[in-house]
Amino acid sequence: MQDLEDTKLNDEKEIQRRIRKSRLFSRIMIVMSLVTLIPLFAIVGQVFFNGILRLNWELFTELQPPPGRSGGGVLNAIMGSFMILLLALVMAVPIAILAGIFIAEFKSGKKSKFLIGFIYSCCNVLQSMPAIVIGVVAYTWVVRPMGGFSMFSGSVALCLMMLPYIVINTVEIMALIPHVVKEAGYALGGTFYKVVFRIILPIAFPGILNGIFLSLGRVLGEAAPLLFTAFGNPYLSFDIVEPVASLPVVIFQFSISPYQTWKDIGWGASFILLFGIILVNIISKKFSKRFSPH
Amino acid sequence: MNALRREKKERFFKTFILICAFCIPIILVLIFLTLLEGFSDAFEKIGYRFFISGDWDPVKENFGSGVFLFGTFATTFVALILALPFSMAISFTVGELFRGTRIANFIAGAVEIISAVPSVIIGFWGIAVLVPLMIELQNFLGYTPYGTGFFTASLVLAFMIIPFSASLGREVIMLVPREYKEAAFSLGATRFEVIRKVILPYVSSGIVGGFFLAAGRAIGETMAVTMLIGNVNYLPGNLFAPTNTMSSIIVNEFAEATGAIHISSLYGVGLVLFIFTVITTVIGKWIIKKLTF
Numbered sequence: 001m002q003d004l005e006d007t008k009l010n011d012e013k014e015i016q017r018r019i020r021k022s023r024l025f026s027r028i029m030i031v032m033s034l035v036t037l038i039p040l041f042a043i044v045g046q047v048f049f050n051g052i053l054r055l056n057w058e059l060f061t062e063l064q065p066p067p068g069r070s071g072g073g074v075l076n077a078i079m080g081s082f083m084i085l086l087l088a089l090v091m092a093v094p095i096a097i098l099a100g101i102f103i104a105e106f107k108s109g110k111k112s113k114f115l116i117g118f119i120y121s122c123c124n125v126l127q128s129m130p131a132i133v134i135g136v137v138a139y140t141w142v143v144r145p146m147g148g149f150s151m152f153s154g155s156v157a158l159c160l161m162m163l164p165y166i167v168i169n170t171v172e173i174m175a176l177i178p179h180v181v182k183e184a185g186y187a188l189g190g191t192f193y194k195v196v197f198r199i200i201l202p203i204a205f206p207g208i209l210n211g212i213f214l215s216l217g218r219v220l221g222e223a224a225p226l227l228f229t230a231f232g233n234p235y236l237s238f239d240i241v242e243p244v245a246s247l248p249v250v251i252f253q254f255s256i257s258p259y260q261t262w263k264d265i266g267w268g269a270s271f272i273l274l275f276g277i278i279l280v281n282i283i284s285k286k287f288s289k290r291f292s293p294h
Numbered sequence: 295m296n297a298l299r300r301e302k303k304e305r306f307f308k309t310f311i312l313i314c315a316f317c318i319p320i321i322l323v324l325i326f327l328t329l330l331e332g333f334s335d336a337f338e339k340i341g342y343r344f345f346i347s348g349d350w351d352p353v354k355e356n357f358g359s360g361v362f363l364f365g366t367f368a369t370t371f372v373a374l375i376l377a378l379p380f381s382m383a384i385s386f387t388v389g390e391l392f393r394g395t396r397i398a399n400f401i402a403g404a405v406e407i408i409s410a411v412p413s414v415i416i417g418f419w420g421i422a423v424l425v426p427l428m429i430e431l432q433n434f435l436g437y438t439p440y441g442t443g444f445f446t447a448s449l450v451l452a453f454m455i456i457p458f459s460a461s462l463g464r465e466v467i468m469l470v471p472r473e474y475k476e477a478a479f480s481l482g483a484t485r486f487e488v489i490r491k492v493i494l495p496y497v498s499s500g501i502v503g504g505f506f507l508a509a510g511r512a513i514g515e516t517m518a519v520t521m522l523i524g525n526v527n528y529l530p531g532n533l534f535a536p537t538n539t540m541s542s543i544i545v546n547e548f549a550e551a552t553g554a555i556h557i558s559s560l561y562g563v564g565l566v567l568f569i570f571t572v573i574t575t576v577i578g579k580w581i582i583k584k585l586t587f
Contacts, residue, residue, distance in 0.1 A: 130516060163321070281410060
């Protein structure tokens with residue numbers, strides 16, 4: 001009898017041991033997860049506090065000051081980033097959406113499976129391509145023939161970076177649309193073209209827009225592709241064939257410079273950039289919520 | 295007649311979107327050819343020594359990318375080792391242990407924000423905050439206090455790939471069928487034991503695939519690494535010494551490269567980056583795809 005009592009006690013102790021081990025593990029996991037977030041708060045906090053101090057009318061309206069002089073702002077960079085991105089969007093969105101439609105439509109074909117898989121893999125590869133490689137290539141394709149840096153070449157580089165994101169997103173959104181909708185369209189006698197544009201795209205539109213915003217947010221902060229294409233410009237420029245400043249490049253230049261005044265402006269520019277990215281992400285989330293398929 | 299016109303419009307549209315879709319592989323091929331063509335001059339002159347020699351000499355026009363190959367792969371390796379425990383912890387916390395709770399959602403959201411912060415801002419913060427800290431550390435440990443250098447860059451790189459590998463880990467953990475886990479729980483397994491004996495074996499190949507994909511991302515990371523690696527064209531003498539990576543050498547020297555061979559060599563470095571991106575992406579995706587069947 002005593003043996004039975006002892007084994008039962010040992011069993012219970014064993015179970016308690018395992019439970020304690022599991023609890024310890026869970027606690028360690030969650031602590032490690034929270035520790036990972038410490039640098040995030042450090043970075044965002046630093047940008048926020050340093051940036052907010054510099055946030056004044058000057059930052060938004062003035063141009064780059066000469067080294068050593070205080071004051072000045074990043075209007076040239078803000079406008080430049082805006083224009084480069086707009087042009088890049090105009091170039092990337094039509095091609096990417098149409099490519100996505102093609103892939104989504106022929107994904108299920110028997111003969112075309114290999115081809116579609118290949119194209120999709122190419123999208124994945126292009127998505128992971130280092131930004132600096134895209135920059136070098138855009139330099140070779142656009143800057144060299146044009147004979148100089150330009151906003152256009154910067155937009156080409158960013159367009160190359162945005163394409164795979166929008167394509168992949170479009171394909172995923174199209175996959176969410178129920179077959180019956182498409183088939184109903186065909187049953188009513190619609191051609192492929194009409195079914196796509198009158199039925200599928202309107203339904204997919206919010207999701208696709210969401211993807212466009214996300215790719216925008218991703219590309220907004222890229223400096224590497226613009227280093228050898230749009231290059232930089234201390235003056236305000238609206239000319240497509242002239243070099244133009246952009247926020248990420250300006251932050252890069254200011255941060256490695258030895259001038260404290262420039263570094264100060266850099267924090268302000270970082271704040272604007274980070275704020276812009278967060279804004280774009282929030283807008284895209286709002287879109288996907290408002291128009292989510294009911 | 296109407297039907298004929300419609301038919302023509304149909305075919306035109308289908309061909310048009312086919313061309314659009316083909317743009318992507320064509321772009322990749324063009325990128326490859328551009329880099330190859332750019333590298334041809336230097337390759338003619340230097341040959342395969344380019345990939346082995348550590349001698350990067352613009353004056354003697356003798357270029358060897360050994361230092362940068364080491365810089366990129368070593369920083370990626372160290373970054374992955376540093377990042378893996380933390381990204382696994384996040385995957386477990388959010389995907390399994392505390393799934394659905396408010397704190398898990400908070401962690402998941404915050405980790406996503408990490409990936410939204412641009413590389414230049416992280417680099418800037420690194421210069422302003424991390425470098426002085428590293429100088430303190432290096433003084434304390436008795437190393438020359440460079441501040442920027444191999445370890446600083448690896449630390450920041452680790453931080454930057456955590457979101458990516460954590461989300462991969464989470465995706466892969468969600469692939470484990472509920473029945474397996476519930477069977478284990480019904481047999482009296484604790485959460486830790488379920489992870490160890492059910493989830494981990496199931497996702498182990500997915501983790502390896504994620505490893506490849508994360509490595510591919512880390513290899514290509516440019517701005518933050520460039521700002522923190524120290525920019526010295528020699529192999530690091532110790533863990534904290536400055537060196538250079540493939541992406542940082544291109545950033546630093548491409549705009550002011552002197553001589554055709556110099557520029558051509560930089561194209562060669564870009565070519566190596568391209569090839570490794572293709573390899574890691576294809577292998578990584580393939581491994582993960584095998585897991586989903």
